[in-house]
Amino acid sequence: MSMTKQAILGEAWVSLGANKMRSFLTMLGIIIGVASVVLMLSIGQGVQNKIQDSINSMGSNLFIVLSGSASTGGIRMGSGSSPTLKTSDAQEIAALNGVVAAAPALPGNAQVVFNASNWATQITGITPDYLKVREWHLLSGANINDADVRGATRVAVLGTTTVENLFPSPDEAIGSIIRIKNIPFEVIGILESKGQSLEGRDQDDAIFIPLTTAQRKLFGNQFPDSVRQIMVKAESEKVMDKLENDMRDALRAAHHLAERSEDDFNIRNLTAVAESAQTTGEAMSLLLGSIASISLLVGGIGIMNIMLVSVTERTREIGIRKAIGAHESDILLQFLLEAVMISLTGGIVGMLLGCAGSFIATWTLKVQTDVSLVSIILSFVVAAAVGIFFGYYPARKAARLKPIDALRYQ
Amino acid sequence: MQQSPSPLVVVNHLYKQYESDAGVVTPVLKDVNLTIHEGEFVAIMGPSGSGKSTFMNVLGCLDVQTDGDYILSGQDVRRLNNEQAAELRNRVLGFVFQGFNLLPRRTAVHNVAMPLICAGKEKVEWEPRAIELLKKVGLSERLHSMPNELSGGQQQRVAIARAMANYPHVVLADEPTGNLDSTTSNDIMNLFRELNEKEGITIIVVTHEPDIAAYAKRLIKFRDGVLVYDGTVNDAGINA
Known part of the structure; x- marks a missing residue:
């Protein structure tokens, strides 16, 4: 016996249309609120994406084991200055539970020459596992393989920045002979671009050569088997804490360290570093989002205000309709619908404006933004919820008016 | 008169x-006691403040009595909840007010159809009925006029x-001619008389004018x- 859905919708539409300016201004509050939520979330998401990209470029669930510090005559030299780590340590670690791979590396800096060009870059001696651990793929050519490591061949895999700086065109690179410290190396592969690391270092400015080649021919010292660092990839984030202890025990045993003596190596959990950066990004998103939410709240209060005015203004009309036999539930639904129509339309327009805003921000301010599906759905749901929440009280007030009081209202 | x-x-x-x-x-x-049968045409008179409008509001289920019983069409009105009262107003009662009380921004057809729309009828049902009724009251030319485009009599x-x-079953009219000139008033009252005599609808009119x-x-x-x-109009010495 109550009104049809179309009839209630029609009534709500007529009422909104009767006060176009007012409906629009009310909507404006929601538009601004939703647009700022979408925009702020997209900026926050952009920042987080950037951090996530850096983390991903490093590889996930990583440890880096650095050789210990040397101290001569009371002067301590910092991590990696003492040649305490050996290739065999990597094998010890690789044998532990929860380790996917352990890749030893020996980095150093050197001048690289190709024809008339030259370039100073970081050269790292590695095993085939290294690029696997870093989740770093080849753009073209071949990887360093086990035979290269066994034979200490003179082959090199180049990062894109190095390629750009040495070769007039990247196509020439593979098969060319470059000279590192005057030793000729054949370029066998080019790596995909990784971009900046978390510290802002260009990771593509690099050359990789077989570990043994680096040890024996480039950065050789009195300890022929030493490595500067070992990259360790764990199976999952969960095993990392336990693995850190296991590695420490294994290395201490291998290095025959006495109970009391300090470690002659450093283990760094790279994921933990990344997580703290992630947390910063999330905190920023939260801050931006909450500021924007306040404007949405103000917009919602605007709806409530206008709906209350509207109820007062239409008291007589409500009385007439009740006298004619309109049900309380129909009147409740109509007023609620008016509020939801305002907030939902405002929500859609605000969402579009927010998307446009984030687009403009990306273009003009060079801020990385990302409008996620979640923020779109969220703004929709929030807009509808704001309409229902702030529309309910005025709607109930209208529906509960006694017909005689409503009719007598002047 | 058929009673x-x-x-x-x-x-x-x-x-x-x-x-x-x-x-x-x-x-x-x-202590008001009264019985009205179907098909009657009743006028309620009295000076201002005599309680006639309040009585009308109680009859119209717009207001509830403090004490006593009111049975409308076999239903004890005091026992109805809000929704049931709304349904009763919709199906059993029709209201005509002194101030017309049409809904603004809606055409004559839409206004006439409101009780049907409130009852959940579809447009295919309410539109022909509204047009038929507007023709009956002599407004076939003003079907799609808004209330503010109509004269008082037309409204x-x-x-x-x-x-x-x-x-x-019953139309309640509270001072229906209070805002109209005498010629228009007579037209309106003739319309009520016609509805009562031809359609057998019970009509209760509140007025303070004897000629109404x-x-x-x-x-x-x-x-x-x-x-x-409580008696016939003629016995009260009022002449049409």
């Missing part, structure tokens, strides 16, 4: 009083058509909240 034996309105020992915020109780209706005709829309009351057959008079006269 159906079933009583449409039964009022027993009805009291209505208002209590102000300060706690002062003002009695408005005192009241729309209001009467609206009161008739959902085939009510003269259109009715039965007259009820109130003074100071008490029903002081």
Whole structure:
């Protein structure tokens, strides 16, 4: 016996249309609120994406084991200055539970020459596992393989920045002979671009050569088997804490360290570093989002205000309709619908404006933004919820008016 | 006059009083007893403040009595909840007000159809009925006019058509000619008479003008909240 859905919708539409300016201004509050939520979330998401990209470029669930510090005559030299780590340590670690791979590396800096060009870059001696651990793929050519490591061949895999700086065109690179410290190396592969690391270092400015080649021919010292660092990839984030202890025990045993003596190596959990950066990004998103939410709240209060005015203004009309036999539930639904129509339309327009805003921000301010599906759905749901929440009280007030009081209202 | 034996309105020992915020109780209706049968044309008269409008509001289920019984179409109105009362107003009652009370921004057809729309009827049902009623009240030329484009008499005709829309048993008219000139008033009253005689609809009109009351057959008079006269119009010495 109550009104049809179309009839209630029609009534709500007529009422909104009767006060176009007012409906629009009310909507404006929601538009601004939703647009700022979408925009702020997209900026926050952009920042987080950037951090996530850096983390991903490093590889996930990583440890880096650095050789210990040397101290001569009371002067301590910092991590990696003492040649305490050996290739065999990597094998010890690789044998532990929860380790996917352990890749030893020996980095150093050197001048690289190709024809008339030259370039100073970081050269790292590695095993085939290294690029696997870093989740770093080849753009073209071949990887360093086990035979290269066994034979200490003179082959090199180049990062894109190095390629750009040495070769007039990247196509020439593979098969060319470059000279590192005057030793000729054949370029066998080019790596995909990784971009900046978390510290802002260009990771593509690099050359990789077989570990043994680096040890024996480039950065050789009195300890022929030493490595500067070992990259360790764990199976999952969960095993990392336990693995850190296991590695420490294994290395201490291998290095025959006495109970009391300090470690002659450093283990760094790279994921933990990344997580703290992630947390910063999330905190920023939260801050931006909450500021924007306040404007949405103000917009919602605007709806409530206008709906209350509207109820007062239409008291007589409500009385007439009740006298004619309109049900309380129909009147409740109509007023609620008016509020939801305002907030939902405002929500859609605000969402579009927010998307446009984030687009403009990306273009003009060079801020990385990302409008996620979640923020779109969220703004929709929030807009509808704001309409229902702030529309309910005025709607109930209208529906509960006694017909005689409503009719007598002047 | 054909009188159906079933009583449409039964009022027993009805009291209505208002209590102000300060706690002062003002009695408005005192011990009213009345029975109205289907097909009657009743005028309710009385000076201002005599309680006739309050009585009308109680009859229209717009207000609830303080004490006593009111049975409308076999239903004890006091026992109805809000939704049931709304349904009763929709199906059994039709209202015509002094101030017309049409809904603004809606055409004459839409206004007339409101009771049907409230009852959940589809447009294919309410539109022909509204047009038929507007033709009956002589407004076939103004079907799609807005209330503010109509004269007072025309608005009241729309209001009467609206009161008739959902085939009510009784039409309650509170000072229906109060805002109209005498010629238009007579037209409106003739329309009521026609509805009563041709369609057998019970009509209850509140008025303070004797010549309006003269259109009715039965007259009820109130003074100071008490029903002081209940008889035929002719016996009261009023001539049409």
